[in-house]
Amino acid sequence: MGLTYQSTGKLANREAFDVPVSANEPVIALAGNPNTGKSTVFNALTGLRQHTGNWPGKTVLQTKGIFIHEGQQYTLVDLPGTYSLLANSVDEQVARDFICFAKPDATIVVVDATCLERNLNLALQVMEITEQVVLCVNLIDEARRRKLNIDTGALTRALGIPVVATAARSKEGLPQLLESTAKVVWKKIKPRPNLVQYIPEVEAAVSLLEPKVKALLGNDINPRWISLRLLDGDITLIKALEKFYGQQKVKSVREVFA
């Protein structure tokens, strides 16, 4: 099938996150802002009764469950709710490290349909790390009640990734969400995320850094994204790279940066 892992490092890293490492057992991550109903989506898909509640840090530890879709078993990981993946807090670091290093076969970004503008920031950040993204526009029932009409077709075109509207509480849209996610996992749909283009100065710096990062780490982790974080001076990412790739390689990354 489409899941050929050229790099052994990719799967080895999954072990550290306690999720299946075999290509036949796809891993799917659930990311999203706080209060978008991520845990409700998680429970609806896995049939688990993980506690849902409204307070910060509810899902600090990643929770995982399994579901079966068309005879295939998938592992679903519920990441902490965050506004960003830039590792300002432990929650954000957990979410970022999982997407970046465990490299899920697909990441579902759950967004609040009544509050799209605020939520799409995270979606864009996830899209910068991985192409394997599905957007789940949740709370669509609430949006309808507020007379908000979400044009999922326009969102798909603008973002370049599959978009599914759901109301997880009533299970509306969940079959379509599973369908799109499975297609992304098995490469039957190849999302082409429209990435943010930065100001010319930043893009120029990225184009200098990117080939060097690529030479060191390969395409294992998106070199453009790593370059952007290096330009940010993101120390937490360098530390995480050291943890997953060994100090020697990262020393070279640091040298490239210097």
Added chain:
Amino acid sequence: MYGSTTLNSAPVGSFVLVKEVNAEGLTRRRLLDLGLVPGTRVEVIRRSPVGDPIAFNIRGAVIALRQEESSKVTVIDS
């Protein structure tokens, strides 16, 4: 219409527009991620009993910020 002030000194119940985020590094990134980009309309919802933190409605989410963060955001009357 008065001139610019910082987010922490805007009165409860008022609406302001973000003019500038005067922070660097992680704090800047965090404020931007929360939606405090120039031009954003923010409502000052309430102040905690000791005056810090203050709750704001930022792009549809209520978010409480401490003085050390909210004082870095320059705003104008909306």
